[in-house]
Amino acid sequence: MLSLEKRSRQLVGKVAAQAASRERLPSGLWFHDDIRDNFYYASYLHAASLDPDIRVRFDREQAKATAEQVLGLVLELQDRREGSETYGHWPLALGEDPKQASPHPLPVELMGSLMLYFAERSGETLPEDLRTAFEVALKAVYDSRFYDKPLREYGHHEAKYTAAKLLFGSFYGDDELLEDGRRSLKALLARVRDRGMHEYGSQPWFWHWVQAFACARLLLDDADITADLNSMLDYLWSERSLHYIGGAWAGPHARGLSADAPKDGNVGFDYLQYGDFRLPPQLVRAEYAGFLFYEAPEEARIAAMDRLVPVEVKKKVLKPLEDGSDRELHSYTYLTDAYAAGGMWERSEEFDNEQHRWDVTLPLSYELGSSVNQAYFIHPGEGYGEGDLRHESPYTRILPDRSVVMALYPVPEGQDPGIVGVLPKGEWIRDEQALFGLVGGVYLAVFLRYGYEADEQEDRVSVRSTGASNAVVIEAASVEEAESLDIEDLEGFAELMRERAPIFGEGGGSASYRSLHSRRLELAVSEDGTTLARIDGQAVGFGDYLV
Missing domain, CATH: 2.70.98 (Beta-galactosidase; Chain A, domain 5)
Known part of the structure; x- marks a missing residue:
């Protein structure tokens, strides 16, 4: 089995290669069906272009320039209209003319936090105008207050709101927002421990839980919040391990995308965590799996990969x-x-x-x-x-x-x-x-x-x-x-x-x-x-x- 470091670089390099080989549309973007995929691909391409330990078959300088161009185009599509109900949001489906696409509530939920992660970890490597563009976009996300919602369904939306409260509250020194995020995290953690996850086996939503809280865990240093984030991530990965079998997700699912059935294709997160199977030639819905790693509890990880004794869950x-x-x-x-x-x-x-x-x-x-x-x-x-x-x-x-x-x-x-x-x-x-x-x-x-x-x-x-x-x-x-x-x-x-x-x-x-x-x-x-x-x-x- 490859080491975690090698698996991470392999995953980043593979997604970056997919981005480098994909022809851009006249708009300058790769995708018009989902704006988020442009941000994800650009992040991987940018990371691979700067890492000499990732073997690539593309020109690194050109790849870096392409990634930065796409990132800039994505940021430009944010709604910055003063007084707009969707201020700070991005469109989801871009249609034929991305500049005319209507803002949508979904992209910012996860992408906003991941953009903060990207800016914090990679900002120093960006040209000054793009760094400034990220600063403006992130401030608009913070000002949008999209995350300012109470816990009701205790599902993946609230998980992302909670992580955003923690991240943007800490980043902008907003103690009231940070405290709200702290309370939300404790309430979410108590809820799933007491009642379990009603979004059972739903890969697209489950991985949003994982990404949101892993992102917060990697960027925050508050001891109390970090302890709760560790507990939440331990819970999530323990749940995942119960239904893990060699890269696949066994058992019933609340929902799935075409990448989930009848073949398990959304494997980036599992590959980094367990590493006991080969990556497929093409990766789908890798999102930020290559960047956000949190090690699952050892006993859960070992149990997931050792099924010599059959188990009933x-x-x-x-x-x-x-x-x-x-x-x-x-x-x-x-x-x-x-x-x-x-x-x-x-x-x-x-x-x-x-x-x-x-x-x-x-x-x-x-x-x-x-x-x-x-x-x-x-x-x-x-x-x-x-x-x-x-x-x-x-x-x-x-x-x-x-x-x-x-x-x-x-x-x-x-x-x-x-x-x-x-x-x-x-x-x-x-x-x-x-x-x-x-x-x-x-x-x-x-x-x-x-x-x-x-x-x-x-x-x-x-x-x-x-x-x-x-x-x-x-x-x-x-x-x-x-x-x-x-x-x-x-x-x-x-x-x-x-x-x-x-x-x-x-x-x-x-x-x-x-x-x-x-x-x-x-x-x-x-x-x-x-x-x-x-x-x-x-x-x-x-x-x-x-x-």
């Missing part, structure tokens, strides 16, 4: 509702060194309908190449598009148990009952209603109630199956686990699993299966819509399952 998530009450959600994830399986018992309405209920996850450390590393099925719901399996309907009931996930799809009459799925590339045997695969040292058995169509694509096997009250059962087994069952190859695995095929109820709505762990699993949906689940004949409810 059971979590109760308290999701706040608009009426002030809470809804309990219950997640289950089974992790080994070769694979992870699990999901969220209940469906929840999440942002952009992006709750990812369940999957089998393979570690990126198995070097799957361009292949996806997740296997799962959904009944398409609001927001679904061809090839985008992040949006599913409410019509799914699941029973996750160790290496198995069972899923029923009681789609109401009058709606298309077809389900779609994704499987990693590998060696596959296709039966009429089942698929058996060997992927990256893991065997997968996939059983469906009905027949299916499978389309092998560049990075995945896409599966479609239709029929009323469809159902899927997936089980994973490592090569070592299979060998203990006297299985030597995929043919042998398929032969064994055919004998263990699940029994699907004739009228639909039920499935039973005996797993390779010799556990008898039963899942059914009653006529009144109640989910019935049993393990070895014992009825289990959501709360019972967590005991």
